[in-house]
Structure formats: structure tokens, C-alpha cells
Amino acid sequence: MPRVTIQQVAKAAGVSPSTVSNLLNGRTSKMVPATRQRIDHAIAELGYRPNRAARQLRTGRTQTIGLIVPSVGNPFWGSFARELEVAALEIGCNVLLCNSERNAERERRYVEELWEDGVQGIVLCSSLPSLDHLADLIARGLRLVTFDRPAQAADPESVVSISINNHVGGFLATSHLTALGHEQVAFVSGSLGSLNRVGRFRGYCTALEEAGIDPAAMPTWAPMGDTPFGDFEAAQVGREAARELFSGNGEAPTGIVAVNDMTALGCCRGLRDLGLTVGKDVSVVGFDDIVLADLYDPPLTTVRQPIARMAALALAEAVESENNQEPGRSVLLRPELVVRASSAPPAGSVPEARRGDEALEGDSALR
The missing domain is CATH 3.40.50.2300 (Response regulator)
Structure with missing residues (x-):
């Protein structure tokens, strides 16, 4: 099957290829939500995967994101980790997996270690009520994507939420x-x-x-x-x-x-x-x-x-952007x-x- 191109995604979404590229590379600070939604929909409908080799040539390196799940002892989290990793490899991105058992202290240790190793984007799946234990790192530029957790009023502005209802x-x-x-x-x-x-x-x-x-x-x-x-x-x-x-x-x-x-x-x-x-x-x-x-x-x-669509959305938000302090967003999908x-x-x-x-x-x- 021929690879779907960025031009086909742009045509389906009614935008220019450069606009699609901006979203894929995290340059979305000036993009209106309706445009982002149309591009996300087109990517999901067409099954688009960015060209891994082209991204590596453009950036000169392979990016790494962190994934913190409650426990891969539950097969759901193993399946989600696999979907995220498959999508990440397609764009030249590595995934580091951690199991937190929904323990805030353990999450904090993992996030600090990932941050110290240069990882600036993390997908967090614990769905704990508060993000206070990570607030200082978020303020320093950590790009945090919460999965299966609705956005809360007290969340830092840059946090992104990807969840079903x-x-x-x-x-x-x-x-x-x-x-x-x-x-x-x-x-x-x-x-x-x-x-x-x-x-x-x-x-x-x-x-x-x-x-x-x-x-x-x-x-x-x-x-x-x-x-x-x-x-x-x-x-x-x-x-x-x-x-x-x-x-x-x-x-x-x-x-x-x-x-x-x-x-x-x-x-x-x-x-x-x-x-x-x-x-x-x-x-x-x-x-x-x-x-x-x-x-x-x-x-x-x-x-x-x-989970495949949720993983693709989470990855797009977790990859390093030009401005990790841009306002986050909340995506709520249908079960x-x-x-x-x-x-x-x-x-x-x-x-x-x-x-x-x-x-x-x-x-x-x-x-």
C-alpha cells in the first residue's frame, strides 16, 4: 500500500502542507483549535505516518519521550505502550517506559531522571487528581501529556489531556x-x-x-x-x-x-x-x-x-516543540x-x- 503523504493529509484537512508540518513538529502556538482538529482527524482517517528518515535528516538526532504507565501487568497498558512505540519509531522517536503503580513519589523520581537525561516530553497515564508533585518541572519546560485523565482546573496551563469520556x-x-x-x-x-x-x-x-x-x-x-x-x-x-x-x-x-x-x-x-x-x-x-x-x-x-488514535494524539503532543510553554489542550474521545x-x-x-x-x-x- 502506498505511503500516505503530508500533501494528502493537507488536502483532506483543507490546509497547506506547511500547516500540517507545523502541527507534527509542535509549532502550534498560532494555530486555532479547529485547524488542529481537522488535521488530527485527517491523520487518523488516512492512517498517516510521518517519514522517519526525513525527520532524522532534518533534526540531526533521534528524540526520546517518556511513557509512565500504572503497570504493564494490565494488558491494556502493554497495548497502549506498543501503539505509542510503533507510532514513535515511524518518526524517529524512542520511548522510555516506566511503571509507577500510581504512586506520586515514584512518578516524581522517574520524571526527574528522565528530565536529567534530556527527555522533555512525557506521557503520564496514572490519572491522579493532582499534578502538584510535577509542577516545578512543568514550569521549567517539561511537556506533560496526561492520558486517560480529564483536564482539571488546577492543572498548569501547558498540560495536555488526551482521554475518553x-x-x-x-x-x-x-x-x-x-x-x-x-x-x-x-x-x-x-x-x-x-x-x-x-x-x-x-x-x-x-x-x-x-x-x-x-x-x-x-x-x-x-x-x-x-x-x-x-x-x-x-x-x-x-x-x-x-x-x-x-x-x-x-x-x-x-x-x-x-x-x-x-x-x-x-x-x-x-x-x-x-x-x-x-x-x-x-x-x-x-x-x-x-x-x-x-x-x-x-x-x-x-x-x-x-488506543491507536489516542496513542497517535499523545505522541504528537509529547514530541519536543519549539515552545513547550504554549497553552495545552484537552481532547475527549468517544468510547x-x-x-x-x-x-x-x-x-x-x-x-x-x-x-x-x-x-x-x-x-x-x-x-
């Missing part, structure tokens, strides 16, 4: 179950100390309220405070939660919304330990659409994140609900017509 995602997952007839829907997560998880939980609550169900009356397993996030232990978190939710204390749920797919798969394993059948006795919905979601038996209903066999009407109810494995856009589901 987690609130809508949680709403989609939960409203799918309530539409099937589930009236006892549990939420399962590790600590709710990160903004992306809080967004998903709030979407869950909104969907229940719209269905006439009191969220406070629902069985939930979502520790607060200093409880570990469980990124590495997500499957075990889900397994333990399922056992506790079905311990016989109180009314057991007929449906479970999990904060991510690994937690959801852990729930499925825990339910199987108890002799229950996922998709028949209990419905389970995950979040992320990792590769294991479609391979599990039964295949997992989940909320999909467009999709992928319906598979792990979700069905409650046992004993009248079955509804089911759709197969399909993707449903989620930005119109919540106003």
Missing part, C-alpha cells in the same frame, strides 16, 4: 445491563483514587438513577482512601470481589460492572469458582476491550477505548460499547432479542 463509558456499561432488565447491578474496582475510575463510577451511578435505581442501595466493591489501586492485581481484585458479593450477606447482584477488563475477568473466574455461569446466572461488563476480552469464554462485553456473550437478561426473565458482537458509539447516550 469515562463518565459516558461507565454510563454505557451500566445502562446496557439495566436495559436488559437487571435491577441489582454491582460496581467492582480497586481504589477509586484516580480520576478515570471516578468518572466510570459516576457514569454507573447516573445510569442507575436514570433507570430508577438508587445507587446507594446497590452492592459495590470499590475501596476508597489509601487502598492500593490494584493495577497489577486487578484480576485477583475481581475474583475476591465476586466471592464477597455472593457470600450470602444481602441480595446478590445479577449484573456486575467492572472498572476494567482484567477486573471483569477476575470476577468471571470468581463466579465460576462459585459454580455460577457468566452470561446466564450473572452478567459481567468490563472496560478497555483488551485482546483477552474476546478470547475469554464467554467473550466479554466491554467498553472499548480507541464504544462492545456487546458479547457475558451479558444477557437476568436469569428467569423473558429473553430479549440480542445483538451479536457490535460496537455502539457512546457520546450520545449521556447529555
Whole structure:
């Protein structure tokens, strides 16, 4: 297949090739948001990848960016790291990967070391509420791109946010179950100390309220405070939660919304330990659409994140620009609900017509 050229991207976006080049090289201080959005859309639609050799000849060096994820123990972060690295190599850029376990002190150490080694652009994926632990480095010129974390009022002006709408995602997952007839829907997560998880939980609550169900009356397993996030232990978190939710204390749920797919798969394993059948006795919905979601038996209903597009956007913002102190921006993308066999009407109810494995856009589901 012929390589897509910068001229084709420019034509699709209705701009000049030099304008596209300015965006790819971080020269966007005078570019209006609508122009940036048209170029981003054209790049994603055409599958454009900048010419690596040409960039190296122009700059005379290979740039390096940092990527700090919670833990590659969760396959979602491994997939995101791969997508970012593939895109980075195409433009002659290297990626240094760090696992922070969402620990602010550990993040600080990694960022300081990367900064001292000359790395000026970092993609940060922890989604912690505050960036205060990195404020001085940002003020000194660190180009910080936060991934899966909505922009906050207290964030430094130069910070860029690339995220899906987690609130809508949680709403989609939960409203799918309530539409099937589930009236006892549990939420399962590790600590709710990160903004992306809080967004998903709030979407869950909104969907229940719209269905006439009191969220406070629902069985939930979502520790607060200093409880570990469980990124590495997500499957075990889900397994333990399922056992506790079905311990016989109180009314057991007929449906479970999990904060991510690994937690959801852990729930499925825990339910199987108890002799229950996922998709028949209990419905389970995950979040992320990792590769294991479609391979599990039964295949997992989940909320999909467009990680290839998100990785491309994060890379474009993290590469060194002429002015790393230019104002940042916030990009909020659409999640999709992928319906598979792990979700069905409650046992004993009248079955509804089911759709197969399909993707449903989620930005119109919540106003």
C-alpha cells in the first residue's frame, strides 16, 4: 500500500502542507483549535505516518519521550505502550517506559531522571487528581501529556489531556445491563483514587438513577482512601470481589460492572469458582476491550477505548516543540460499547432479542 503523504493529509484537512508540518513538529502556538482538529482527524482517517528518515535528516538526532504507565501487568497498558512505540519509531522517536503503580513519589523520581537525561516530553497515564508533585518541572519546560485523565482546573496551563469520556463509558456499561432488565447491578474496582475510575463510577451511578435505581442501595466493591489501586492485581481484585458479593450477606447482584477488563475477568473466574455461569446466572461488563476480552469464554462485553488514535494524539503532543510553554489542550474521545456473550437478561426473565458482537458509539447516550 502506498505511503500516505503530508500533501494528502493537507488536502483532506483543507490546509497547506506547511500547516500540517507545523502541527507534527509542535509549532502550534498560532494555530486555532479547529485547524488542529481537522488535521488530527485527517491523520487518523488516512492512517498517516510521518517519514522517519526525513525527520532524522532534518533534526540531526533521534528524540526520546517518556511513557509512565500504572503497570504493564494490565494488558491494556502493554497495548497502549506498543501503539505509542510503533507510532514513535515511524518518526524517529524512542520511548522510555516506566511503571509507577500510581504512586506520586515514584512518578516524581522517574520524571526527574528522565528530565536529567534530556527527555522533555512525557506521557503520564496514572490519572491522579493532582499534578502538584510535577509542577516545578512543568514550569521549567517539561511537556506533560496526561492520558486517560480529564483536564482539571488546577492543572498548569501547558498540560495536555488526551482521554475518553469515562463518565459516558461507565454510563454505557451500566445502562446496557439495566436495559436488559437487571435491577441489582454491582460496581467492582480497586481504589477509586484516580480520576478515570471516578468518572466510570459516576457514569454507573447516573445510569442507575436514570433507570430508577438508587445507587446507594446497590452492592459495590470499590475501596476508597489509601487502598492500593490494584493495577497489577486487578484480576485477583475481581475474583475476591465476586466471592464477597455472593457470600450470602444481602441480595446478590445479577449484573456486575467492572472498572476494567482484567477486573471483569477476575470476577468471571470468581463466579465460576462459585459454580455460577457468566452470561446466564450473572452478567459481567468490563472496560478497555483488551485482546483477552474476546478470547475469554464467554467473550466479554466491554467498553472499548480507541488506543491507536489516542496513542497517535499523545505522541504528537509529547514530541519536543519549539515552545513547550504554549497553552495545552484537552481532547475527549468517544468510547464504544462492545456487546458479547457475558451479558444477557437476568436469569428467569423473558429473553430479549440480542445483538451479536457490535460496537455502539457512546457520546450520545449521556447529555
